[in-house]
Amino acid sequence: xxxxxxxxxxxxxxxxxxxxxxxxxxxxxxxxxxxxxxxxxxxxxxxxxxxxxxxxxxxxxxxxxxxxxxxxxxxxxxxxxxxxxxxxxxxx
Amino acid sequence: xxxxxxxxxxxxxxxxxxxxxxxxxxxxxxxxxxxxxxxxxxxxxxxxxxxxxxxxxxxxxxxxxxxxxxxxxxxxxxxxxxxxxxxxxxxxxxxxxxxxxxxxxxxxxxxxxxxxxxxxxxxxxxxxxxxxxxxxxxxxxxxxxxxxxxxxx
Amino acid sequence: xxxxxxxxxxxxxxxxxxxxxxxxxxxxxxxxxxxxxxxxxxxxxxxxxxxxxxxxxxxxxxxxxxxxxxxxxxxxxxxxxxxxxxxxxxxxxxxxxxxxxxxxxxxxxxxxxxxxxxxxxxxxxxxxxxxxxxxxxxxxxxxxxxxxxxxxxxxxxxxxxxxxxxxxxxxxxxxxxxxxxxxxxxxxxxxxxxxxxxxxxxxxxxxxxxxxxxxxxxxxxxxxxxxxxxxxxxxxxxxxxxxxxxxxxxxxxxxxxxxxxxxxxxxxxxxxxxxxxxxxxxxxxxxxxxxxxxxxxxxxxxxxxxxxxxxxxxxxxxxxxxxxxxxxxxxxxxxxxxxxxxxxxxxxxxxxxxxxxxxxxxxxxxxxxxxxxxxxxxxxxxxxxxxxxxxxxxxxxxxxxxxxxxxxxxxxxxxxxxxxxxxxxxxxxxxxxxxxxxxxxxxxxxxxxxxxxxxxxxxxxxxxxxxxxxxxxxxxxxxxxxxxxxxxxxxxxxxxxxxxxxxxxxxxxxxxxxxxxxxxxx
Amino acid sequence: xxxxxxxxxxxxxxxxxxxxxxxxxxxxxxxxxxxxxxxxxxxxxxxxxxxxxxxxxxxxxxxxxxxxxxxxxxxxxxxxxxxxxxxxxxxxxxxxxxxxxxxxxxxxxxxxxxxxxx
Numbered sequence: 001x002x003x004x005x006x007x008x009x010x011x012x013x014x015x016x017x018x019x020x021x022x023x024x025x026x027x028x029x030x031x032x033x034x035x036x037x038x039x040x041x042x043x044x045x046x047x048x049x050x051x052x053x054x055x056x057x058x059x060x061x062x063x064x065x066x067x068x069x070x071x072x073x074x075x076x077x078x079x080x081x082x083x084x085x086x087x088x089x090x091x092x
Numbered sequence: 093x094x095x096x097x098x099x100x101x102x103x104x105x106x107x108x109x110x111x112x113x114x115x116x117x118x119x120x121x122x123x124x125x126x127x128x129x130x131x132x133x134x135x136x137x138x139x140x141x142x143x144x145x146x147x148x149x150x151x152x153x154x155x156x157x158x159x160x161x162x163x164x165x166x167x168x169x170x171x172x173x174x175x176x177x178x179x180x181x182x183x184x185x186x187x188x189x190x191x192x193x194x195x196x197x198x199x200x201x202x203x204x205x206x207x208x209x210x211x212x213x214x215x216x217x218x219x220x221x222x223x224x225x226x227x228x229x230x231x232x233x234x235x236x237x238x239x240x241x242x243x244x245x
Numbered sequence: 246x247x248x249x250x251x252x253x254x255x256x257x258x259x260x261x262x263x264x265x266x267x268x269x270x271x272x273x274x275x276x277x278x279x280x281x282x283x284x285x286x287x288x289x290x291x292x293x294x295x296x297x298x299x300x301x302x303x304x305x306x307x308x309x310x311x312x313x314x315x316x317x318x319x320x321x322x323x324x325x326x327x328x329x330x331x332x333x334x335x336x337x338x339x340x341x342x343x344x345x346x347x348x349x350x351x352x353x354x355x356x357x358x359x360x361x362x363x364x365x366x367x368x369x370x371x372x373x374x375x376x377x378x379x380x381x382x383x384x385x386x387x388x389x390x391x392x393x394x395x396x397x398x399x400x401x402x403x404x405x406x407x408x409x410x411x412x413x414x415x416x417x418x419x420x421x422x423x424x425x426x427x428x429x430x431x432x433x434x435x436x437x438x439x440x441x442x443x444x445x446x447x448x449x450x451x452x453x454x455x456x457x458x459x460x461x462x463x464x465x466x467x468x469x470x471x472x473x474x475x476x477x478x479x480x481x482x483x484x485x486x487x488x489x490x491x492x493x494x495x496x497x498x499x500x501x502x503x504x505x506x507x508x509x510x511x512x513x514x515x516x517x518x519x520x521x522x523x524x525x526x527x528x529x530x531x532x533x534x535x536x537x538x539x540x541x542x543x544x545x546x547x548x549x550x551x552x553x554x555x556x557x558x559x560x561x562x563x564x565x566x567x568x569x570x571x572x573x574x575x576x577x578x579x580x581x582x583x584x585x586x587x588x589x590x591x592x593x594x595x596x597x598x599x600x601x602x603x604x605x606x607x608x609x610x611x612x613x614x615x616x617x618x619x620x621x622x623x624x625x626x627x628x629x630x631x632x633x634x635x636x637x638x639x640x641x642x643x644x645x646x647x648x649x650x651x652x653x654x655x656x657x658x659x660x661x662x663x664x665x666x667x668x669x670x671x672x673x674x675x676x677x678x679x680x681x682x683x684x685x686x687x688x689x690x691x692x693x694x695x696x697x698x699x700x701x702x703x704x705x706x707x708x709x710x711x712x713x714x715x716x717x718x719x720x721x722x723x724x725x726x727x728x729x730x731x732x733x734x735x736x737x738x739x740x741x742x743x744x745x746x747x748x749x750x751x752x753x754x755x756x757x758x759x760x761x762x763x764x765x766x767x
Numbered sequence: 768x769x770x771x772x773x774x775x776x777x778x779x780x781x782x783x784x785x786x787x788x789x790x791x792x793x794x795x796x797x798x799x800x801x802x803x804x805x806x807x808x809x810x811x812x813x814x815x816x817x818x819x820x821x822x823x824x825x826x827x828x829x830x831x832x833x834x835x836x837x838x839x840x841x842x843x844x845x846x847x848x849x850x851x852x853x854x855x856x857x858x859x860x861x862x863x864x865x866x867x868x869x870x871x872x873x874x875x876x877x878x879x880x881x882x883x884x885x
Contacts, residue, residue, distance in 0.1 A: 003794075006793045006794055009793060010786070010789055010790055010793055010794075013433075013472070013786075013789055014782075014785075014786040014789065016465050016468055016469055017436065017469075017782040017785055017786060018779060018782050018783065018786070019461075019465060020436075020440050020462060020465040020466075020469075020782065021775065021778035021779045021781065021782035021815070022775055022778075022779060023461060023462045023465075024440070024443050024462070024775055024778045024819075025443055025444070026774040026775065027774050027775055027776070027777050027778065027818065027821065028774070028821055028822060028823035028825075029822070029823060030443060030446065030819055030820060030821070030822065030840060031443075031444070031445065031446040032446050032822075032840055033325065033326050033446050033447070034326055034327075034328055034446050034447055034448075034842060035446060035820070035840040035841060035842050037321060037324055037326075037328050038328060038841055038842065039828060039838050039841065041321075042841075043196070043197055043199050043200075043830060044196065044199060045185070045188070046185050046188060046209065046210055046212060047185075047188050047193075047194065047195060047196045047197060047208040047209050047210050047212075048121040048122070048208060048209040048210075048212050049121065049122040049197055049202065049204055049205075049208065049209075049829060049830040049831045050120065050121050050122055050123065050124070050126075050828075050829045050830075050831070051828035051829065051830070051838065051841040052124075052126075052828055052829070052841045052844045052845055052848070053120050053121045053126050053209070053212055053216070054121075054212065054841075055841045055842055055844075055845040056126065056845045056848060056849075057126075057211070057212045057215045057216070058183070058185050058210075058211075058212065058312055059312065059328055059329050059330075059842075060329070060330055060390075060391075060842070060845055061174065061183040061215075061311060061312055061330070062183060062311050062330045062386075062391060062394075063330065063390060063391055063394050063845070063846075063849050064215070064219070064845075064849065065170065065171065065174060065183075065262070066382070066391065066394035066395060066397075066398060066849070067128075067394065067848075067849040067852045067853065068166075068167055068170055068219055068222055069167075069262060069265075069375060069378065069398050070394070070397055070398055070401055070852065070853050070856050071222065071223065071226045071227075071852055071855075071856055072163065072164075072167050072222070072226065072265070072266065072371075072375070073372060073375045073398060073401045073402045073405065073856070074226070074230065074401055074405075074855075074856030074857070074859050074860050075160070075163060075226040075229050075230055076269075076368045076371050076372050076375070076402075076405065077368075077372060077401060077402070077404070077405025077860050077863070078229070078230050078233050078234070078405075078859055078860060078863050079156065079160065079229065079233055079365075079368055080365045080368035080369065080372065080405055080409065081405065081408055081409075081411050081420075081860075081863050081864065081867065082233045082234070082236075082237045082411075082863060082866075083364055083365040083368070083411075084364065122829075122831045123829065123831055124827065124829060126848075128848060128851075128852060160269055161269070161270060164266050164267070164269045164270050165270075167266040168263070168266050168267065168270075171259065171262060171263055171266060174259070175259065175263075177312070178252060178255075180314060180315075181252075181309075181310065181311065181312060181313055181314070181315070181316050182252065182255040182259065182309075182311055182312070183311045183312035184312055184313075184314070185312065197830070200830065200833075201830055201831075201832065201833040201834075202830060202831065202832075203831065203832060204831035204832070223852075227855075230859045233863075234859075234862070234863065234866070237863075237866060238866065390846055390849075394849060394853070397853050397857070400857075401856060401857065401860060404860060404864075405860060408864060408867070411867055414868070414871040414872065417864050417867045417868050417871065418868070420864055421798070421861065421864040421865075421868070424857060424860060424861055424864070425792070425801060425805065425861070427857075428805045428808075428809075428857050428861075429789075429792065429805070429808070431853075432785075432805075432808050432809060432812045435812050435816070435850060436785065436812050436815060439812070439815055439816045439819055442816075442819060442842075442843070442846075443819045446840075448842075
C-alpha cells in the first residue's frame with residue numbers, strides 16, 4: 001500500500017516537473033524586464049560594479065536579511081538541540 | 093588529532109585562507125564573491141583546523157559561546173545598517189554619494205574601485221562575520237557532540 | 246507617530262528580528278531581564294500591529310517598498326514593472342498578523358513560567374521570535390521569493406523548537422518529519438517560483454497577477470504551489486507530519502507552529518484568489534479545496550477518537566478543524582466568478598472559513614496549553630493514566646472546558662459562531678457537505694467529552710494527590726486566549742464586521758491588490 | 768517539437784535531478800539517505816533556477832573589466848545564493864536530528880528505528 005502511494009506521489013510530481021521544464025522558454029533567451037532595469041541602473045543607484053551584489057544587498061536586501069536569519073535560526077537550532085541537558089530536571 | 097606534518101601545514105595554511113576569505117568579503121561589490129562566500133571560505137579553514145587538531149584542542153581556542161556572540165553581533169550590524177536607512181526607507185542605500193564607500197563608478201565597464209557600493213561593503217563585512225561564526229559554530233557543535241563532549245552552556 | 250505609522254509594516258517584522266538577534270546577548274543579564282525585554286518588545290509590536298490595522302481598515306491596502314527613495318514608490322520612476330521587494334499589507338494579511346500577535350503574546354507569557362527550570366532558554370526564545378518573524382513576514386510580503394524565504398525561516402525555527410526535548414525520541418522524530426516536509430514543500434514552491442519567473446521575469450505577486458496569461462505552465466505552477474501549501478497546512482492526504490509534530494512541541498511553541506500552518510493556508514488563499522482568481526474558472530480549484538477539506542474533517546476526527554495521548558487527540562482535531570476552513574473558503578472559491586451566488590452565499594462562506602481560522606487558533610492554542618499544563622504537573626500525556634485532576638487543578642479544568650466547548654461548536658463560544666456561518670452557507674451550495682460538517686462537529690463533541698471525563702473527573706488518583714495548580718503566569722497566558730474565545734463568541738457580529746469582513750473583501754477583490762502596485766504603471 | 772526540446776534540455780535535466788531526489792526521499796528508509804535526497808533536490812532546484820537566467824553568449828553580470836556582450840540575468844543568481852544558504856541550514860539541522868536519532872535508537876534505519884513510519 002505504501003509503495004503504491006509512493007509511486008503515485010512520485011509520478012504525479014515528476015510529471016508536473018518534467019512537463020513544466022519542457023514547456024519553458026528556450027534555453028538562453030529569457031524574458032528580462034525586471035533584470036534589464038537592474039543591469040542598466042545598478043551602477044548609478046548603488047555604486048556597485050557587481051550587479052549580483054547590488055541585487056543581493058540592495059534591490060532584494062530583505063531576502064538576504066532573511067537568509068542571514070535562516071542561518072541564525074539554524075545555528076540557534078543546532079546549539080539548542082546539542083545543548084548540555086545534564087543540569088535539566090526530570091521535567092522533559 | 094592528525095600527524096605533525098598535517099598540523100604544521102594547516103597551521104601555515106590558515107593564514108592564507110583567512111587572507112583569501114577577507115579579500116573575497118571586502119571585494120564583494122566589485123568582483124565575484126561577497127560576504128557569504130568569503131565567510132564560507134574562512135569557515136572551511138576552521139574546519140581544516142578542526143580536522144587537523146581534533147575537537148578538544150580547538151575547543152580551548154574557539155568557544156562556542158564566543159562564536160555565538162560573534163554571530164549575533166554580525167547579524168545585529170547587518171540589521172543595524174538596514175535600520176540606519178529608515179530615515180528614508182528600510183534598506184535604503186544611504187551611503188551612496190557620501191565619502192564613505194559612496195563613490196559612483198563610471199557607468200559601463202571599468203577597472204573597479206573599492207570605495208564604491210554604499211552600504212554594500214558594510215553588509216558584506218557583517219554577513220561575512222556572521223557566516224564564518226555561524227558555520228564554525230555548527231561544525232564545532234557537531235564535532236563536540238559526536239566526540240561525546242558537552243558544550244558549556 | 247507619523248513616522249511609526251509609515252514604517253509600521255517593516256517595523257513589525259524587523260523589530261522582533263532585531264530582538265531575536267539580541268536575545269543570546271541579553272540572556273547573560275539573566276532570565277528576568279530577557280523575559281521583560283521580550284514581553285516589552287512584543288507589546289510594542291502589538292501596538293504597531295494595532296496602528297497598522299486601524300490604518301488599513303480606514304485607508305486600504307498599504308504598500309511599502311524596501312530600499313526605494315519613498316515607501317510608496319512601488320515601481321521605479323518611468324519603468325513598467327516593480328523591481329524591489331514590496332510589502333503589501335491588506336485586510337487578510339493584517340488579520341493573520343493579529344492572530345499571530347495575540348497567540349505569540351499568550352505563548353510567551355505562558356512559556357516564561359513553563360520553561361523556568363529548563364536549559365537552552367536563550368535559544369528557545371530566540372527561535373520563538375524567529376518563528377513569529379517568519380509568520381509575519383509571510384503574511385506581509387508581496388513578493389513570491391520573499392514568501393519562500395520567510396516560509397523557510399518559520400520552518401527551520403519550528404522544526405528546531407519541535408525537537409526541543411532532545412532526550413525524548415518522539416521529539417526528534419516530530420522535528421525531523423516537520424523539517425523534511427518543510428524542505429520538500431519549500432523546494433516545490435521554489436520550483437514553481439522559478440517557472441513563474443521564467444515566464445514573466447517578475448517576482449511580485451501583484452505584478453504577476455496583472456500579467457498572468459493562465460496558460461498550461463501557469464496551471465502546473467498552481468498545482469505545485471497547491472501541493473506544497475496543502476502539505477504545509479496538514480490537509481489530509483499530506484497530513485502525516487502534523488500529529489507527530491504538534492504532539493511533541495513544547496507548549497508555547499505548539500500554538501505558534503499551528504499559526505505557521507495556517508500561514509501556509511493564507512499563502513494558498515493568496516495564490517488561488519489573488520494570483521489566479523481573476524479570469525479563469527475557479528470552480529475546479531474550489532472543489533479541490535472542498536474535497537481536501539472534507540477529507541481532512543472526516544479522517545482527522547476519525548483518527549482523533551482512537552488516540553490515547555491527549556495532545557495527539559488535539560493534533561488530529563487540528564487537522565479536522567482545518568478542513569472547515571478549507572470547506573468554507575473552497576465553497577466561496579467555487580462560486581467566485583458567479584456574482585449572484587457569490588453575493589447570496591459565497592461571500593459568507595469565505596467569511597465563515599476565515600473567521601474559523603482565528604477561532605480555531607485561539608481555542609486550539611488554549612487546548613494545547615492546558616494539555617501541556619497537565620503534562621507540566623503530572624509528567625504524562627497518556628489519557629489512561631490520568632483522572633480526577635479537576636480537584637486540584639481547578640483553573641486548568643475550567644479553561645479546558647471552555648476550549649472543548651468552543652471546539653465542539655457549543656454556543657456561546659466562538660467555535661459556534663463560525664461553524665454556524667459555514668453550515669448555513671454550505672447548505673445552500675451542497676446540503677450533503679453541510680451534513681458532513683455537522684456530523685464531524687458531533688464526533689468532536691463526543692471525543693472531547695471523553696477526554697474531559699478521563700482526565701478531569703472520576704476518583705482522585707493516589708499518585709496525583711499532591712498535584713498543584715500551575716503557576717499564575719501560565720494561567721494568565723491561557724486566560725488571554727479564553728477571554729478572546731468568550732468575547733468572540735458573545736459578539737461574533739462585531740468581530741466579523743471589524744476584522745473578518747475586510748479580510749474577505751481583500752481576498753475577493755483581486756483588482757484592489759493589483760492596483761495598489763500596478764496602478765502607478767504607465 | 769523535436770527541434771524545440773534540445774533547447775530546453777538543461778531545464779529537463781534539472782527537473783529529472785529533482786525527480787531522482789524525490790525517489791530517494793520517498794522510497795529510501797535510511798535517514799542519512801533522506802538527508803542526501805533533500806540535498807540533491809536542493810541542488811536540482813538551484814540548477815533549474817540558475818539556468819533560467821542564462822543568456823546566449825552572455826557574460827557574468829559584473830562591470831569590473833567586463834568584456835563586450837549581453838549580461839546574464841543577475842536576479843536568479845541572487846535567488847540561488849539565498850537558496851544555497853537555506854539548503855545548508857536545513858541540512859545542518861537535519862543532520863543534528865539524525866545524530867540524536869542515532870543516539871536514541873542506535874540505528875538510523877527508519878524501518879528498524881520506528882522513526883518515520885509513514
